[in-house]
Amino acid sequence: MFNKRLLKTFKAEMKNVYGLVLIQWLVLVCHILLTFLHSYVLSCLYLKQSFSLVFYLLSVICLFALKCFLQTTQNKQALSLSEMIKTKLRKSVFDKIYHQKQTTVFKESTLTQLTSEGIDQLEIYFSKYIPQFFYAMLAPLTLFIVVGFMSLKVALILLLCVPLIPVSIVVVQKIAKKLLAKYWNSYTGLADSFLENLQGLTTLKYYQTDLYYQDKMDREAEDFRKKTMRVLIMQLNSISVMDLVAYGGFGLGVVLGLQEYLNQHITFMMFVFIVMISIEFFLPLRMLGSYFHIGQNGNAAADKIFKLLDSLDDIQESYQESISSLSFEHVTFGYDEKIILKDVSFSLSKGTFLTIVGESGSGKSTIASLLMNLYPIQKGKILYNQETIPETMTLYQKITLIKDETYILKGTVFDHLAMSGCIDEEKMMAVLKEVKLFEVFENQGGLKFQLNEGAKNISGGQRQRLALARALLRESDVYIFDEATNNVDRESEEIILKIMKRLAKDKIVIFITHRMAHCKESQLTFVMKEGRLIQQGSYDELFNQANLFRELVENQKNLERIIENER
Structure with missing residues (x-):
């Protein structure tokens, strides 16, 4: 009935659950007192006895006000608990995902479903289902004690009828567990297909296979519809059974109460009280039955979420030391038997500005990935401060990679810059001034300027400079610019180079570029060819030799000249 791992994960939050149960129990006490007052007044009216109307009205108003206050507090507590559960679970999922290496592959649709609807199911699971479970055990026992003082026979029979609802729940649970597992598998499978087909729609159209995949998706959607209907039928049938037990038990309580009154074992006031309170024996468990389907959905979602978390690597340890030197010693690396880098060796120290050039596919970006410890190498060593580090260790805090296309999420400029870990507004303003964006945002709200999804409301060059501003706030030891000046305007290019x-x-800067003119800005240039480091030196040293570097420079100049003439 409960997911043990889920309860263990949220052990600290269970005190809030018990708080909700206590509030529900106090609401029940108020309801019992109100019912007692109503039955007393009805008894007085029926028997034509006098009573204090003022006392009755004041008592009802006070109890009703207290009951409303407790219910409001309960709703607020439930909302607070929901937020705590969602925040903690989403954080644990996203922390795991964030700390995975970039080579880890995720299904976007599965992640989306589990981190949105899946976690929402668990929110209700903790704020509604678990508190109701404990309350449903506590309420009948409380009522048994109260009614037992009036008629032990009626109280005992009503209490014995209560377990009939859990019995029906247990029977349904066995069917529900299998059905809901199939439902979630079908749901996430359909989401995977939908996203995959949508992203590849252009390809499907090009190869004229869109109709085939449309029919395939129709079949998957129909299968999901049928599974949804089976779940709903199961839920409706179980609700009907629980209603039958609940209202049958209430009817039995009325009959037994009347019998006790006619036999003069209880007073008329007690009879009225038993009639009015009998349904309360069954309603908590009846409500639990309704929440039970939420609970089963929550258990199924929890199984999926924990399966996802278990499939990911543990959160990896981050490298903490300041990096003052980087070295490759005879490094060889490849994918699936295809060698990308062959016996590459070099050494860089703090205060070095390096450019890496070469034809496409020569291994330039692979060097950046290996420096960030994203892949295991086949041969050789990569040294940080003259030492190797474990393959599982991450370097995101010490090495920052700025690529040619940086995606910017919707939010304010402050939100974007805060992703660096810095929330000091003065530092943010300082880096915006350095990247020449302060003037752009100054008259539009400053740090509160709202960026669209992908920052489409600013230019490409401004987007790249904003990404650079975030990178600067990280204050890393090593900065790698992988084609970072591609597709930006001349002004942005000059700012980035500066x-x-x-x-x-005072840091190590590596600039991977296809523009040979950029090599003039750096102290050192590496020339890559077919995975090998074939040349290194300053721009002048390399250009004065008859070699690949000079050939690349001259070819690019000729190409630029042709383009200029065509304009």
Whole structure:
């Protein structure tokens, strides 16, 4: 009935659950007192006895006000608990995902379903289902004690009828567990197909296979519809059984109460009280039955979420030392028997500005990935401060990679910059001034300026500079710019290059570029060819030799000249 791992994960939050149960029990006490007052007044009216109307009205108003206050507090507590559960679970999922290496593959649709609807199911599971479970055990016992003082026979029979609802729940549970597992598998499977087909729609159209995949998706959607209907039928049938037990028990309580009154074992006031309170023996468990389906859905979602978490690596340890030197010693690396880097060796120290050039596929970006410890190498060593580090260790805090396309999420400029870990507004303003974006946002709300999804409301060059501003706030030891000046305007390119040179004074800066003119800005240039480091030196040293570097420079100049003439 409960997911043990889920309860263990949220052990600290269970005190809030018990708080909700206590509030529900106090609401029940108020309801018992109100019922007692109503039955007393009805008895007085029936027997034509006098009573204090003022006392009755004041008591009812006070108890009703207290009951409303407790119910409001209960709702607030439930909402607070829901937020705590959602925040903690989403954080644990996203922390795991965030700390995975970039080579880890996820199904986007499965992640979306589990971190949205899946976690929402668990929110209700903790705020409604679990508190109701404990309350449903406590309420009949409380009522048994109260009614037992009036008629032990009626109280005992009503209490014995209560377990009939849990019995029906247990019977349904066995069917529900299998049905809901199939339902969630079908749900996430359909989401996977939908997203995959949507993302590949252009390809499907091109190869004229869109109709085939449309029919396939129709079949998957129909299968999901049938599974949803089976779940709903099961839920409706179980609710009907629980209603039959609940209202049958209430009817039995009325009959037994009347019998006791006619036999003069109880007073008329007691009879009225038993009639009015009998249904309360069954309603908590009847409500639990309704929440039971939420609970089963929550258990199924929890199984999926924990399966996802178990499939990911543990949160990896971050490298903490300041990096003052980087070295490759005879490094060889490849994918699926295809060698990408062959026997590459070099050494860099703090204060170095390096550019890496070469033809496409020569291994430039692979060097960046290996420096960030994203892949295991086949041969050789990669040294950080003259030492190797474990393959599982991450370097995100010490090495920052700025690529040619940086995706910016919807939110304010402050939200974007805060992703660096820095929330100091003065530092944020300082880096915005350095990347020449302060003037752009100054008259539009400053740090509160709202960025659209993908930051489409600013230019490409401004987007890249904003990404650079976030990178600067990280204050890393090593900065790798992988084609970071691609597709940006001349002004943005000059600003980025200026910042690179400033960073290179006390950090290691690596600039992977296809524009040979950029090599003039750096102290050192590596020339890559077919996975090998074939040349290294300054721009002038390399250009004055008859080699690949000079050939690449001259070819690019000729190409730029042709493009200029065509304009």
